[in-house]
Amino acid sequence: MEKKTILIQLDPDAHASVFDRVVAIDSNVNELFSYANVQPDQVRDLVHGAIFTRGPKDLKNTALFIGGGNVEKSEALLAKALGAMVPEYGLRVSVLFDANGCNTTAAAAVRIAAKTLDLKGKKVLILAGTGPVGQRAALLLAKLGAKVFLSSRTIEKAQSAIVLLGKKIGECPAPVAVQVANDVELKSALEGVELVISTGAAGVCLLPEKIRQAFSSLKMVIDLNAVPPMGIEGTSVMDKGAVREGVICYGAIGVGDLKMKIHRAAIAALFTRNDQVMDALEVYEIALNF
Numbered sequence: 701m702e703k704k705t706i707l708i709q710l711d712p713d714a715h716a717s718v719f720d721r722v723v724a725i726d727s728n729v730n731e732l733f734s735y736a737n738v739q740p741d742q743v744r745d746l747v748h749g750a751i752f753t754r755g756p757k758d759l760k761n762t763a764l765f766i767g768g769g770n771v772e773k774s775e776a777l778l779a780k781a782l783g784a785m786v787p788e789y790g791l792r793v794s795v796l797f798d799a800n801g802c803n804t805t806a807a808a809a810v811r812i813a814a815k816t817l818d819l820k821g822k823k824v825l826i827l828a829g830t831g832p833v834g835q836r837a838a839l840l841l842a843k844l845g846a847k848v849f850l851s852s853r854t855i856e857k858a859q860s861a862i863v864l865l866g867k868k869i870g871e872c873p874a875p876v877a878v879q880v881a882n883d884v885e886l887k888s889a890l891e892g893v894e895l896v897i898s899t900g901a902a903g904v905c906l907l908p909e910k911i912r913q914a915f916s917s918l919k920m921v922i923d924l925n926a927v928p929p930m931g932i933e934g935t936s937v938m939d940k941g942a943v944r945e946g947v948i949c950y951g952a953i954g955v956g957d958l959k960m961k962i963h964r965a966a967i968a969a970l971f972t973r974n975d976q977v978m979d980a981l982e983v984y985e986i987a988l989n990f
């Protein structure tokens with residue numbers, strides 16, 4: 701008899717994310733085990749509980765979800781979880797990493813852009829791309845052949861964010877670091893850009909309307925900040941393909957519908973095999989179904 705599906709949620713925060721729990725239930729997992737305040741040195745025993753209970757052929761029905769609000773802390777849990785598996789005996793379970801929604805959000809934004817524009821060889825700017833969402837959007841766009849520019853208020857931070865992408869970039873040209881700390885630098889960064897994805901912290905305006913209107917090369921803007929004021933002034937959080945002065949606009953809620961579909965589909969896909977590690981590139985593969 702087919703075993704029940706069990707999703708084991710590992711979260712470093714004081715309370716396991718309610719958002720992630722709701723999505724798990726909406727993805728029809730049979731059982732959800734939620735663990736909060738998980739420390740890296742506790743992960744091994746939790747993973748062993750997952751891999752040593754069912755036989756290898758049933759382990760596809762057990763999976764891990766690693767979430768939480770602090771992506772760095774969650775990445776430490778992911779590393780420990782992968783290290784605790786015993787793949788040589790088939791004793792492993794699939795893992796989805798989506799701390800703070802970084803992978804599903806980046807995948808949704810890039811999928812929307814790729815369905816709308818031909819991105820190959822085109823100049824795209826990830827504004828404030830040093831955070832978890834921006835880094836992943838930069839990676840995905842580079843993989844799609846776009847000429848990616850990743851900005852920060854300091855050039856060193858932009859360069860470090862690109863270094864962090866490391867081997868994942870593979871053969872494709874790495875994103876280029878740019879400093880955007882004032883309007884002059886912003887205008888310089890926008891030269892010839894067709895797509896801007898704004899991935900700055902919540903409630904920070906990064907692209908004033910007057911400057912945006914001066915760049916006729918712009919075809920599309922996506923603002924992932926849902927907290928007023930908008931990251932891209934003159935757009936709306938609800939925008940879902942709204943055309944404003946010839947520019948196609950998406951806001952955080954406009955992207956959110958696809959983000960949720962990707963999240964649910966990624967959880968469902970976990971239970972097809974026991975050897976998957978779903979990070980940015982794997983989550984984007986799921987996004988291609990939409």
Ligand SMILES: NC(=O)c1ccc[n+]([C@@H]2O[C@H](COP(=O)([O-])OP(=O)(O)OC[C@H]3O[C@@H](n4cnc5c(N)ncnc54)[C@H](OP(=O)(O)O)[C@@H]3O)[C@@H](O)[C@H]2O)c1
Pocket residue numbers: 800801802805828829830831832833834851852853854857858898899900901902903904924925926952953955956959
């Ligand atoms: N729609 C959704 O479902 C969803 C899901 C997840 C996230 N989000 C949103 O997506 C955006 C990106 O998320 P994230 O977690 O990657 O962002 P984040 O790490 O909080 O911030 C990204 C970057 O914003 C810049 N920044 C921070 N404070 C700033 C300030 N006061 N002025 C100017 N720039 C500032 C920093 O870049 P530098 O220091 O390098 O300049 C930072 O690295 C956020 O707005 C988040 O709320 C949306």
